[in-house]
Amino acid sequence: MFMIPFLLTLFLPLLSSILLLFVPREKTQAIKISSLVFSLLTFAISLVLFFNFDHSNGGFQFVINTVWIKSLDAGFRIGLDGMSLMLVMLTTFISPIALLASFDSIKKREKEYYIMYMLLQFGMTGVFVALDLFLFYIFWEIILIPMYFIIGLWGGKNRIYAAVKFFIFTVVGSLFMLLAVVWLAYYTGSYILISNPQILLQNPDLLKYYPELSTDSLSLPTFTTNFLLIREASVLIPFDIQKWLFLAFALSFCIKVPLFPLHTWLADAHTEAPTPGSVILAGILLKMGTYGLIRFNLDLFPNAAFEYASIISWLAVIGIVYGALVAMVQTDVKRLVAFSSVSHLGFVVLGIFSMTNEGIQGAIIQMINHGLSTGMLFLCVGIIYERRHTRDIIEFGGLARVMPAFTVFFAIAMLASVGLPGLNGFVGEYLTLLGAFISPVLDSYLYTIIGATGVIFAACYLLLMFQKVMFGEITNPLNQNLSDITKREWVTLVPIVIFIVWIGIYPRTFLSVSESSTRELVIKLENIREGKAMEFPILREAKLNNDISDK
Amino acid sequence: MHNLIVLVPLMPLIGFLISGLFGKYLKNETLIGVIGSGVVFVSLIVTSIIFVNLLSNPIESPIVITVYEWISAGSFSASISYQIDNLSILYSLIVTGVGFLIHVYSIGYMHGDRSFYRFFAYLNLFIFMMLNLVLSSNLLLTFLGWEGVGVCSYLLIGFWYDRKFEGTRIVWTGDAANKAFIVNRIGDFGFLIAMFLVFLNFGTLEYTGYLNQLSDNSSAFYGTGLIAAIALLMFLGCTGKSAQIPLAVWLPDAMAGPTPVSALIHAATMVTAGIYLVARNSVLFSLAPVAMEVVAIIGAFTALFAASIGIVQNDFKKVLAYSTVSQLGYMFLALGVGAFTAGVFHVMTHAFFKGLLFLAAGAVIHSMHEEQDIKKMGGLSKYMPTTYKTFLVATLAIAGIPFFAGFFSKDEILWYAFSEGNIWLWLIGAVTALFTAFYMTRLLMLVFHSKERFDHHKIHPHEAPKVMTIPLIILAFLSAFGGFLGVPYVLGFWFSEHPNWIENWLHPVFQQANIILERPEHHALHIEEYFLMIVSVILAIIGISTAYNWYKSGWEKPKLLVEKFKGIYTLLFKKYLLDEFYFKVIIDPIYNLSAGILWKIADAKIIDGFVNGLAKVTIEFGEIIRKMQSGIAQNYALIMVLGIIVIISFLLLSV
DSSP states (O other): OOHHHHHHHHHHHHHHHHHHTTSOTTOHHHHHHHHHHHHHHHHHHHHHHHHHOOTTOOSOEEEEEEEEEGGGTEEEEEEEOHHHHHHHHHHHHHHHHHHHHHHHHOOSOHHHHHHHHHHHHHHHHHHHHBOBHHHHHHHHHHHHHHHHHHHHHHSOTTHHHHHHHHHHHHHHHHHHHHHHHHHHHHHIIIIIIHHOTHHHHTOHHHHTTOTTOOSOGGGSOSSOOBHHHHHHHGGGSOHHHHHHHHHHHHHHHHHHTTOTTSOHHHHHHHHHSOHHHHHHIIIIIHHHHHHHIIIIIIHHOHHHHHHHHHHHHHHHHHHHHHHHHHHHTOSBHHHHHHHHHHHHHHHHHHHHHHTSHHHHHHHHHHHHHHHHHHHHHHHHHHHHHHHHSOOBGGGOOOHHHHOHHHHHHHHHHHHHHHTOBTBHHHHHHHHHHHHHHHOTTTOOSHHHHHHHHHHHHHHHHHHHHHHHHHSSOOOSGGGTTOOOOOHHHHHHHHHHHHHHHHHHHOTHHHHHHHHHHHHHHHHHHHHHHTTOGGGSHHHHHHHHHHHHHHO | OGGGGGHHHHHHHHHHHIIIIIHHHHOOHHHHHHHHHHHHHHHHHHHHHHHHHHHHSOOSSOEEEEEEEEEEETTEEEEEEEEESHHHHHHHHHHHHHHHHHHHHHHHHTTTOTTHHHHHHHHHHHHHHHHHHHHBSBHHHHHHHHHHHHHHHHHHHTSSTTSEEEETTEEEHHHHHHHHHHHHHHHHHHHHHHHHHHHHHHSOOBHHHHHHHHHHTHHHHTTOHHHHHHHHHHHHHHHHHTTOTTSTTHHHHGGGSOHHHHHIIIIISGGGHHHHHHHHTHHHHHTOHHHHHHHHHHHHHHHHHHHHHHTTOOBHHHHHHHHHHHHHHHHHHHHHTTOHHHHHHHHHHHHHHHHHHHHHHHHHHHHTTSOOBGGGOOOGGGTOHHHHHHHHHHHHHHHTOTTSHHHHHHHHHHHHIIIIIOHHHHHHHHHHHHHHHHHHHHHHHHHHSSOOOSOTTTOOOOOOOHHHHHHHHHHHHHHHHGGGGGOOHHHHTTTOSSOOHHHHHHHHHHHHHHHHTTOOSSOOOOHHHHHHHHHHHHHHHHHHHHHHHHHSSOSHHHHHHHHHTHHHHHHHHTGGGHHHHHIIIIIHHHHHIIIIIIIIIIIIIIIHHHHHHHHHHHHHHHHHHHHHOOOOHHHHHHHHHHHHHHHHHHHHHHO
16 A cells, blocks of 8 residues: 555655756756755655554564565565664655755766765665665665765865775675675575475465465575565574674674774765765765664574674774764864764664663664764754865854854754753663663673763864854954855755754654564564573464474 | 643743744844743742642642653653652742842843843753753653753853953863863763663662652662762762862853853852752662762862862952852752751752852943953942942851851751761861851952952943842842741740741651651750851851951952962962863873874774775785786796696606
């Protein structure tokens, strides 16, 4: 029933990208407007999904399943659970905003830019909806291309270096992921499914996706990239293999997040990318990494996740403090915000690997929060960059006097980023730190105690920067006649502020979306940890059979 | 009836939204001022109605009004909910009452300011946050208020963001604002961890939840490390918000803000939030004797530390700021020895007289064209008679002259420091009282009496307008008579069995803590108490008369003393070099580590070096391999032949 809106949410950007190919390049206005209309339309349609999503259902909804490459059992399989819905909404929400910001900051080769941009939106949405490893991998790689060009063609002085660095880091990660995908697909089909056909045959939820399959186990797929099937089978993967698969996926995702010490591509990419590029990069792209960690690493390889939880959490905590400390000494505003991302994403990863309900819920909301507040910070930096063509902190000072409205927006973005209660950032930071604090997996207060110092440092780097840029007297005559924000800039900032406040004072609207799916995941993790694997719905059948034969 | 409580924080929020969103377009100072003060007045009225209702129908246990569920995930849940009990209502009365007066005063003080509307928006937001802090029924909403008042303080300290301000490594007012916020954040870190510990161990952040669990199993929890840890972490938060050692350094610099802000936030209300938190958690603290001792000792030392600095400062507002730090120390001393009522009572009297002192200071500074240096004042009493008289009342109140407000609360604290603490705590408190009387009289003399040292051509001192003096007069009245709400038994036994109204009022709140601390319900007659009272009055008189003699004519006498005790003077004048110490020992090293090692070496050299090195190795390896593919067929043939020889010889030899 919701197949059409779901498909439109995914494919409208691609359609727009293709249509743009046929628009003459001189008609820049038409290109801009049509991209914006498509992007807004996509957002409007995605709202249909948001409002029709069943909050009490922890499974995947609106699932579409079509066979694509039969011999690989690779399908066009997409669906949404609470977490992916939230991220899809973030994507469809941020995309038109960043697109609108492009109107000011992209002044050359508009046609190519908007083609790339819409392709990017398509890829990002795809990553969050894919329920097939093959499809996921394709979307994951699609993004690389437009992002590479956006940084490399429309970026700052050092753009080529930044673009190549971004590309190589990501590609290294995705190579490992590809290996893992192939191995996982093969192992699931040829080892697990063959010896445990009941996983598929006795599970009506899965079986409906294989209509041609009879009870004849010989026609079971020997190679499958079906995420739903792999998820049921993965508990049976031997621990040694789980560990390798976990590491391969984790490497790829952690580069994307980026987790310390894999973060050095980020500062360059963020700094060199044009404003909308940075907004998309920080706002959405990084979330693909944290999304993958939950979707694949936790859900598919829980035992390995327990094994590596403390190492990854330590890296996350180091990242929180390290990112904040390095941000504190930056002289370039954009670089500062880039390093703050390293710090903020550390909270997300910490929350994820606390493997508690509080922590994961906090991580999901923190992904959204970071998208909003850091995205907005980049927009604000872009606004002053447009006017002065520099990002050096010392070039500014006293802007509050000439740009009063801008000051208010910048201050809100800053305070949200600092984690002030009543604004969005606090909810996420609080829940992730709480999750880590009470986590039986991590089993130590140290993660939270050290992580929480990041909250102090966040105040340091953001407030000091704000003081230097906005307050004081105008000492540089070039800043004397800066104009306050334009109507278009108002339009980009106001929607974000609404959500920053909304999440801050009434986060239930959003927390409740991912509540059920998070709960199911956490229950699964807890059961496995306590050795109650047999309590699984899928394996209940097998257990029942055993009970009968015992009698 | 009790549902009305929601209006109390809601009104200032509405005021904030009106001034914040539309203030720019209203363009009418009176209108903005009336709206800003009006919303607080409504809150005051509603609070008073609830207060009167509580007076006539006392409640056994707190009433909690839940508005909605705020944050919930997994087993964690916290709501926006307000708690009505005698402590929260008393605090709300102070906040809305003093807050309202200061709003009215600000209409006059901020007249003509470019950002008049912004000032009232911030002020309303502050009242909203402060009311959330004190009315909340759980730690998390209190934390929202706690950080919220912090951010309002930040915004208001840096309100005149393009003005300079003098301080250690401070150039602009914004630097002072940053300092306040960041130092407070260090304290908030403690609060945050304390909250996590409470949730982990009690499964709830509701005051009625975990505090009841504690009092129900008080013997099991008494003296445990867990309770001590929670209490000490909370207290870390309090040292930030209430400017105690080691986080006391921000408050004097917070004087960069407009004077009404100093009166409202940095004297009367926000800085007493730490006292509120300890008082609210009195059961928890009383179960942790170690934490109580720490609170008392830190409080006592801060009181003395700040008072001694206050003696030599020459900035009008900074003297008052150090005085505030010192008086807050007094309050913690009271809490630490288990005299919760006395601590809260002092919060109230202090709000009256310190609010008044700051407002009077504001009137003076205003008429002196923003001059704050007391060296450049003098003889103002004849130009500003009302301000002078009210200032005098406040000085007598803070000095502890009998029957003024400060006398009752201060002597109560000193008595408990002696009877429940020890002689040393009392002694520190008594010396502080002497210092307090001294520096306040010094201030009074140098500003209002002595020679006129300002430039008569440029400055024409004048009395403040009515909108400013009326709040002064009301506060002067409260400073003079407010103390009678807490008449100690030794003075009031002849007219009533329970003369101490505030003790009776707060009795239900602190009952459990008093049981744990094994305190008598009401205190009996002690001869020593009269003795201590007389001693402290004598100390106050010594302080006043010494300062009067030294400063009645001007600076000559003290100058000689300064020469004689140069070392001590410099140490005090430079505030024991605490700021410099923090910069050298903590801030600079962190900064150098971040810039020098983490960024330039770890990031650029090690991590990126590794990545770039890897690329380099790949390229060089490629260079080597490339040479083999030279495209010259002879070379390929040669290598082939060599290879065949190797293989054949290997096969032959191995057989």
